[in-house]
Amino acid sequence: MQTSSVIEKPVSQFKQGLNGGLSIAIGYMPVAITYGFLAKATGLSLFETVLMSLIVYAGASQYMALDMIAKSIGVFEVIFTTFIVNIRHMLMSASLNEKVVKERPWKKGIYAFGITDETFSVAAVQKEKLTTGYMFGLTLIAYSSWVCFSGVGYIIGSGLPAVFQEGMSIALYAMFIGLLVPSMKGSLKVVFLALIAAVFNSFFVLFELLSTGWAIVCSTLISAILIESIEVIRNKTGGNSNG
Amino acid sequence: MVSSVVWMIVGMGIVTYLPRMIPLVFLEKLKLPSFLQGVLKNVPYAILGALIFPGVLFIQEELWYGCLGAVVAFLIAYTGVNVIFVVIGSILVLTGVSIYF
Numbered sequence: 001m002q003t004s005s006v007i008e009k010p011v012s013q014f015k016q017g018l019n020g021g022l023s024i025a026i027g028y029m030p031v032a033i034t035y036g037f038l039a040k041a042t043g044l045s046l047f048e049t050v051l052m053s054l055i056v057y058a059g060a061s062q063y064m065a066l067d068m069i070a071k072s073i074g075v076f077e078v079i080f081t082t083f084i085v086n087i088r089h090m091l092m093s094a095s096l097n098e099k100v101v102k103e104r105p106w107k108k109g110i111y112a113f114g115i116t117d118e119t120f121s122v123a124a125v126q127k128e129k130l131t132t133g134y135m136f137g138l139t140l141i142a143y144s145s146w147v148c149f150s151g152v153g154y155i156i157g158s159g160l161p162a163v164f165q166e167g168m169s170i171a172l173y174a175m176f177i178g179l180l181v182p183s184m185k186g187s188l189k190v191v192f193l194a195l196i197a198a199v200f201n202s203f204f205v206l207f208e209l210l211s212t213g214w215a216i217v218c219s220t221l222i223s224a225i226l227i228e229s230i231e232v233i234r235n236k237t238g239g240n241s242n243g
Numbered sequence: 244m245v246s247s248v249v250w251m252i253v254g255m256g257i258v259t260y261l262p263r264m265i266p267l268v269f270l271e272k273l274k275l276p277s278f279l280q281g282v283l284k285n286v287p288y289a290i291l292g293a294l295i296f297p298g299v300l301f302i303q304e305e306l307w308y309g310c311l312g313a314v315v316a317f318l319i320a321y322t323g324v325n326v327i328f329v330v331i332g333s334i335l336v337l338t339g340v341s342i343y344f
Contacts, residue, residue, distance in 0.1 A: 030327040037330075048248050055256035060287060065255060067294055075251045083258035085290055088283045091275065094266035105268045112264040167338030169302040170312035171330050173295055177313065178329030180291040181320035193285050194292030201293040219293045224285035228278060 017137020020126075024118045024138075025145035031059055032146050034175060035066075036153020041168045042066045046154050053150035057143060058116065060179070061085045067172050068213060077213025084217055092120040099123070100130045107132050114139020189227060197223035312337050 032053065039049040044066070052062055061082040068078045092115050100108070111132065119142050123130055160168075183190045200219035204210045210218060275283075300309045316333040320326075 030325050034327045034330055044248065048246070048252065051249065052252045052255070055252055056259050057256075058259050060290075061255065061259065064290070064294060065251070067298070069248065069251075071298070075247055075254065078251055079254040079258055081290075082255040083262075085286060086259045087262045088286060089259070090262035090266055091280055091283060093263050094270065094275070097267050097270070100267070108267045109264050112267045113260055115263045163342070164334060164338050166303065166341045167334040167336075170299075170309070170316065170333045170337050173299040173302065173309075173313060174316035174319075174330045174333035175326060176291050176295050177316040178320045178326035180288065180295070181317060182323060183288060185321070189285075190288045193288040194295075197289040197292035198296035202297040205297055216290065216293045220286060220290040221282075223289035223292065224282045227285055227289075228281040231281065232278060 013131040013133030014137040017134040017139075018141050019137075020122050020134070021119065021138040021141035024122060024142040027118065028059075028142060028145045029149050032149035033153035033156065035059065035062055036150040036155070037157040038063065038066050038153075038171050038175065039150070040154045040157030041171055042070050044069070044154075046151065049154045050147060050151045053147045056082070057113065057146060058082075058086050058089075059146075063172065063175055067176075068216075070172070071212050073211070073213040077211070077217070081213060081217050084220065089115055089120075092117075092124075096120065096123060096130065099126075100135065101132065103132045111135040111139050114143050116142065118142065189231070193223050193227050196226060308337070308340075311340065 035053070036049055039052070044052075052065065056062055056065075064081060064085060065078050068081070093112060096115065114135070119139050123135065123138060126134075180190075180194055184194065197219045200222050201215050204215035204219060205212060209215070295313070299313045300306050302309045302312065312333055315336045316329055319329045319332040
């Protein structure tokens with residue numbers, strides 16, 4: 001490539017970013033529609049539904065929030081759980097920081113909002129340094145899709161006949177199961193992570209030891225720490241044991 | 244009037260944005276201990292387990308209804324179809340069941 005002009009470069013990089021994000025935008029469609037659909041079932045208004053996608057922009061925690069709203073869990077517990085779930089973005093942000101070109105902090109601060117599991121995966125596998133234009137294109141198209149189709153899902157949910165109401169109560173759980181099972185297939189570790197958290201959570205809830213929100217937070221952390229500790233210990237003691 | 248849901252959304256937005264932003268804007272080189280990295284990677288799967296159980300059992304008064312729903316969702320998900328079909332399929336099966344029983 002020739003040395004391109006300073007003014008043209010960001011535009012073409014932006015378009016490259018849009019192209020890179022197109023598959024994510026398509027992939028988000030069904031997930032966002034499902035979210036909007038479930039938000040309607042949970043009793044949120046259209047405004048709240050789209051606002052959450054606009055401001056939070058994190059699939060898993062939005063679903064989780066719906067579930068916790070349905071269970072009338074306290075605001076603070078929902079926010080804390082959201083933090084626990086999304087703190088993993090810190091790893092992605094830190095890793096991308098090694099790959100992006102030097103830029104003014106406020107611009108990095110804007111595209112940082114668009115870091116998700118998916119945009120990270122696409123950005124992280126690029127061979128070249130990531131320009132700001134590219135990052136804007138990539139995150140903008142994915143974000144737009146997420147927000148728009150959340151609204152679409154809500155409207156679809158509104159048009160649903162009342163006969164489905166009882167069946168709708170499974171929707172959120174079906175969603176969680178639908179997210180979990182594909183990962184379980186490939187990894188025994190995922191199976192144990194989910195299973196141990198489920199057992200601890202059931203224990204906390206059924207014996208009324210913790211409120212539902214804290215039970216979810218505690219059982220998640222116990223499981224995540226326990227499994228990681230076991231893995232570290234196994235790796236230290238040779239790492240070739242099966243069981 | 245601003246509903247408590249709106250405040251919750253704003254709070255969720257803040258705690259979601261900060262981890263995305265801080266390493267890129269403030270930390271030139273952030274290296275979390277590898278154990279902590281591993282724990283954070285585990286969180287999404289663990290929380291799904293906790294979100295599903297025992298909540299799924301109590302979606303209706305009879306426990307079997309939720310059990311059936313979980314089994315149906317699991318079976319559909321196991322075929323590897325998109326999540327939205329898992330949701331729609333489970334709703335349809337349970338709707339059918341509640342019409343018949």
